Amino acid sequence: xxxxxxxxxxxxxxxxxxxxxxxxxxxxxxxxxxxxxxxxxxxxxxxxxxxxxxxxxxxxxxxxxxxxxxxxxxxxxxxxxxxxxxxxxxxxxxxxxxxxxxxxxxxxxxxxxxxxxxxxxxxxxxxxxxxxxxxxxxxxxxxxxxxxxxxxxxxxxxxxxxxxxxxxxxxxxxxxxxxxxxxxxxxxxxxxxxxxxxxxxxxxxxxxxxxxxxxxxxxxxxxxxxxxxxxxxxxxxxxxxxxxxxxxxxxxxxxxxxxxxxxxxxxxxxxxxxxxxxxxxxxxxxxxxx
Amino acid sequence: xxxxxxxxxxxxxxxxxxxxxxxxxxxxxxxxxxxxxxxxxxxxxxxxxxxxxxxxxxxxxxxxxxxxxxxxxxxxxxxxxxxxxxxxxxxxxxxxxxxxxxxxxxxxxxxxxxxxxxxxxxxxxxxxxxxxxxxxxxxxxxxxxxxxxxxxxxxxxxxxxxxxxxxxxxxxxxxxxxxxxxxxxxxxxxxxxxxxxxxxxxxxxxxxxxxxxxxxxxxxxxxxxxxxxxxxxxxxxxxxxxxxxxxxxxxxxxxxxxxxxxxxxxxx
Numbered sequence: 001x002x003x004x005x006x007x008x009x010x011x012x013x014x015x016x017x018x019x020x021x022x023x024x025x026x027x028x029x030x031x032x033x034x035x036x037x038x039x040x041x042x043x044x045x046x047x048x049x050x051x052x053x054x055x056x057x058x059x060x061x062x063x064x065x066x067x068x069x070x071x072x073x074x075x076x077x078x079x080x081x082x083x084x085x086x087x088x089x090x091x092x093x094x095x096x097x098x099x100x101x102x103x104x105x106x107x108x109x110x111x112x113x114x115x116x117x118x119x120x121x122x123x124x125x126x127x128x129x130x131x132x133x134x135x136x137x138x139x140x141x142x143x144x145x146x147x148x149x150x151x152x153x154x155x156x157x158x159x160x161x162x163x164x165x166x167x168x169x170x171x172x173x174x175x176x177x178x179x180x181x182x183x184x185x186x187x188x189x190x191x192x193x194x195x196x197x198x199x200x201x202x203x204x205x206x207x208x209x210x211x212x213x214x215x216x217x218x219x220x221x222x223x224x225x226x227x228x229x230x231x232x233x234x235x236x237x238x239x240x241x242x243x244x245x246x247x248x249x250x251x252x253x254x255x256x257x258x259x260x261x262x263x264x265x266x267x268x269x270x271x272x273x274x275x276x277x278x279x280x281x282x283x284x285x286x287x288x289x290x
Numbered sequence: 291x292x293x294x295x296x297x298x299x300x301x302x303x304x305x306x307x308x309x310x311x312x313x314x315x316x317x318x319x320x321x322x323x324x325x326x327x328x329x330x331x332x333x334x335x336x337x338x339x340x341x342x343x344x345x346x347x348x349x350x351x352x353x354x355x356x357x358x359x360x361x362x363x364x365x366x367x368x369x370x371x372x373x374x375x376x377x378x379x380x381x382x383x384x385x386x387x388x389x390x391x392x393x394x395x396x397x398x399x400x401x402x403x404x405x406x407x408x409x410x411x412x413x414x415x416x417x418x419x420x421x422x423x424x425x426x427x428x429x430x431x432x433x434x435x436x437x438x439x440x441x442x443x444x445x446x447x448x449x450x451x452x453x454x455x456x457x458x459x460x461x462x463x464x465x466x467x468x469x470x471x472x473x474x475x476x477x478x479x480x481x482x483x484x485x486x487x488x489x490x491x492x493x494x495x496x497x498x499x500x501x502x503x504x505x506x507x508x509x510x511x512x513x514x515x516x517x518x519x520x521x522x523x524x525x526x527x528x529x530x531x532x533x534x535x536x537x538x539x540x541x542x543x544x545x546x547x548x549x550x551x552x553x554x555x556x557x558x
């Protein structure tokens with residue numbers, strides 16, 4: 001074999017057009033990532049096991065940490081807001097578990113590509129592998145936290161409020177996962193290009209944590225009447241309130257309202273459109289930017 | 291096997307945007323001996339042209355060795371050919387399952403056992419867990435680590451890690467194999483063994499592109515060569531000719547010697 005092994009193409013052949021910025025490649029990336037599920041399923045597990053290696057209780061420290069936090073906030077705010085503890089504690093707990101999932105999707109989502117720089121630059125795999133790994137890890141965290149919920153359901157008699165309508169929590173969680181995916185894609189891509197986005201987001205989520213009814217309830221605002229009552233409406237402008245409510249209301253057996261679902265579904269659709277556009281235009285740029 | 295394993299690029303360019311470079315100090319684009327050309331793109335961001343107008347077609351059976359200075363663009367070219375960097379201008383099409391061997395340490399988790407690492411690495415290279423379990427015995431044999439494979443990877447020496455990485459890479463059947471230099475760091479005896487396995491792997495894989503500063507290694511694994519300079523293909527052809535143009539007569543003589551020796555070994 002000799003030089004003939006490598007041959008230049010004839011110069012007048014029509015130049016093939018690069019398909020880097022097409023929807024076909026964007027969808028292919030998402031599909032290829034799904035096909036590599038064996039990889040991200042084990043990597044996600046490893047991430048959790050890694051964090052708690054050699055500790056006796058292991059990943060259940062996640063459960064304990066959230067439980068302690070929820071109990072502390074619950075007892076304090078039940079007294080401040082003058083609410084019965086057996087009602088307020090489950091409310092805070094479920095709110096906190098769901099919030100942790102949303103919060104982690106935003107913060108870790110914005111770092112997903114930067115954190116995996118080594119892998120992205122060394123191994124040609126679909127970008128979505130890193131997204132799936134991240135969301136899967138969040139789901140595992142959530143599953144560990146659910147244990148507190150189960151304990152609360154039994155301990156505070158929440159099961160008395162649960163009905164078939166509580167099953168709505170399952171599709172609601174499905175919606176949260178879909179949102180975690182697009183959030184990680186969009187924030188991940190833009191935070192890789194503009195490194196100021198990640199710190200902005202972590203401050204912003206802190207602000208949203210206070211503004212979202214997790215430690216307080218919209219009912220207690222409305223109950224005060226007058227100007228405060230009007231201000232309760234402002235809470236509705238916060239999209240995270242609706243995300244929280246579609247999961248929390250069925251889980252603690254509160255009355256559910258359909259308009260929360262409409263809002264969440266609309267944001268989900270818009271978010272995915274943005275995610276697909278971002279994937280189409282910037283997917284191939286991510287390895288250059290990390 | 292994917293039908294028609296091939297790589298073809300057409301005027302492919304790879305420009306790295308350097309967002310944090312002080313643009314004032316680089317008012318004029320300049321060219322150095324090492325590294326790519328530095329310029330600006332339309333939105334006034336400093337860019338490094340790591341590869342420029344790369345046009346090549348590789349088909350099954352091609353074993354190309356890359357030579358060139360540090361920073362000439364060899365590693366970037368391998369990343370272009372693996373599909374990690376999609377060209378900023380021009381196009382590149384890669385057909386076939388790619389196995390890149392750039393950094394042997396990436397994707398290794400120090401906290402899990404050698405066994406688990408072998409499986410994870412295999413998954414990264416597109417294998418399934420089942421396929422990796424089937425190959426486990428063979429890989430364990432090759433690495434000569436025995437029961438040590440149950441220990442967490444952090445207790446391994448560098449050489450032992452390289453053994454694991456080499457064991458995994460040489461156990462799969464890639465269609466396109468991309469090797470970057472720096473597979474050193476192992477003892478001589480193991481290297482001899484690895485070389486034999488590597489040669490077998492090269493025979494199994496459809497296309498090989500190999501970047502190395504060792505002409506001997508190049509002559510043993512490749513059947514043609516390409517000289518990369520300032521991010522462009524300066525010359526391509528016979529290994530001996532390319533090495534002569536790049537390094538001079540002595541080096542070419544050495545290559546001829548190695549090739550002759552290999553031929554003698556192959557014809558008993």
